[in-house]
Amino acid sequence: MPGQRPEAPVECKSGEDLPKRSGSRVSCHEGIIKLQSADMPCLPGAEFNNDCNRCVCGNAGEEFCTLKGCSAEQPVAGCPHGPAFIDECNNDCNCVNGKVYSCTKKACKPGEQPEKPRSCGVDDNLPKRTGRRVFCHKGIIKTQSLDAPCLPGSVYKADCNTCVCGDNGVAGCTLKLCSKDESGCPHGKEFIDECGNDCNCVDNKFYGCTRKACKAGQTSQKPMSCNGTDNLPERSKRRVFCHDKIVKVQNEDAKCLPGALFKMECNNCVCSDNGVAGCTLKLCLPEQKADCTLKRLKRSTEPCPPGCAHGPEFIDECGNDCRCVDNKFYGCTFKACREGQMSQKPMSCKGSDGLPNRSRRRVFCHENIVKVQDTDAKCLPGAAFKNECNSCVCSDTGVAGCTLKLCI
Template sequence: MYILFINCILIWLLNVDSLSSNISHWSHKSDLPRIQNGQSCVPGKLYRMDCNTCRCGEENSLLCTKMACLTDEDIDAIFHESKPSSLQEEKKDNILRKRMKSDLKYPDVPSKKCVPGKLYKKGCRKCFCDQSGTARCANRIQCNDDRSILMLTPEDVRPRFEKEELNSLSLLPNTATRCEPGKAYKVDCNFCLCLINRNLLCSKMLCLSFNDTYRIKALKYTGKPCEENETTENECIKCSCITKLTRCKEIPDCIPNAMRTPHGEHGKKKPKLMLSLKKDNDKCIPFSVYNDDCNKCYCQDDSTLRCTQKICLNYVQFLKLKKRRLYLEKHGL
């Protein structure tokens, strides 16, 4: 019963599915004023709370992003919750603990090879150590930048990806997946770097989900009257007539023609549709669905976004959850 109770609590934490208000203009800038719960704020203004960005609503209510802001104390707590079962496991824990803590700081770039996945600094530029042990530094000058690692993007810590490099990136299903320190990956439409603790540092784009978009459209068309045995296929949706009612399904992994070709009929240019968009300044395609890590964002008819607010785990948080669950199961709790 206790295990069931713990699992229910964990599932609840990972599925806070309440829809947020318009988030299409969230900012990740480090110059936002800091705020704590209970402090007064100006409605509509953006603030920083630890590593999260918050928008002030009515009556001093704060709508914030839900990133986990790890400190040295948080890292110690992760390993304090469950004791290792052997000296070998304790040694592994200590190594991972040191790696996680070192990832919170920016030492100077070493003269020889660096540690893959580790972040460094070179003057006012942040640097990322790749698989080969070579430090690659960002083009941006970032003096006095105190942002959390979770607020950074790959371009904050290394040069921009070249086209050839982007085409060769391995694909990962989500940000909680184990990765190889120093290596670059792609998650949906975002580019990610694997840090020394195997967490992913990713760009912050919302990724257009064709499957979800056309699944919702298929549900909308389903149930309408039709002629017997009538079958239609409209781009990424296939409909059949069953008992005089339309039954529609999306075509898996279908990409509409408007996304494939830059020109329409008679050589006329079609309007450019974005496969991804930035949260702070791009307009979404009305009635489309975007992926934001483990969350879904639904574009309204006025091109604003309504997003779910699940807590998306990174690899370290996933390990913590797994370690805790195994400990409870082992001791019959």
């Protein structure tokens, strides 16, 4: 520009209005603007900026800076909503290189728009993000690191308390006493107490319990302790489990609590961080024989359970192997079932395609259900199965006819 000379230092009087250089310290030193790496000791007597704070360098190269709470948000044309926000579809959106937002890809519900910030009010229930502060700022939901100075005017929750950020980046919060789960029910929704009573959380305020008499040394409404799956009480059609070393209860079809330990028939299960249970795969034998004998002794008209109507072996909807025991009932492994599947209900089929595999066993479709037998056993008339890449059908005489493709 006119009046400027190449290679002439730019003069300065203080650390105000200095230019910025990414990764470098720009300072005013001895009346001129100087540049050095940000990780080098500063120049004695130099003035420079650190975010919104003014700094002066000491004689030994140490920095002396003001302690203002600097806004973590630096709006730019490409990212007008700050570094991070949550959109209407509950996606996390982060500013990339100060130019554009990159968002997660959760499906939007009707009326929602991706990458459009979710609006909020002071008293709204804000979503949660592990390790992040979620707050309402200028009418939209934003996020930042928990250790970052809060944005002036932002409102957020700290446990059950409401916090408002001041102009200096320091928040003032209410001082309510918060229980473990932000309610009056610190042990979760349901537990069993030392006396064997069922206790349920009422309106997130207190527990209501049944009134069984307590034995000496027991305390009502004090949770029953546990150290695993041994000796857990039973509740019909409910999951009784050990969680945080106390006995809790939930519906069998509910998502299990991470870290929960419980029984599925004779198998031990542990719940993963995503709420899916992993169980041992022991063959459990239901005690049907004794039940049936008792009914007969009482001359009950109710028939005993039928025998093994699906043959010696089949695979159920959950992928479990079920085997006939004493021609009376089936004992099955216990893999976890997905939604809509039923244990001990045979897996359906319509031919040899898509059948599961079992090492050194013949898996076949017979009477529209998936069955299993030894590979050297006589096949069942009408059974359809695979022999490598070839499809086979069993004749009325128990002899299989197969296609003759060359399998690679």
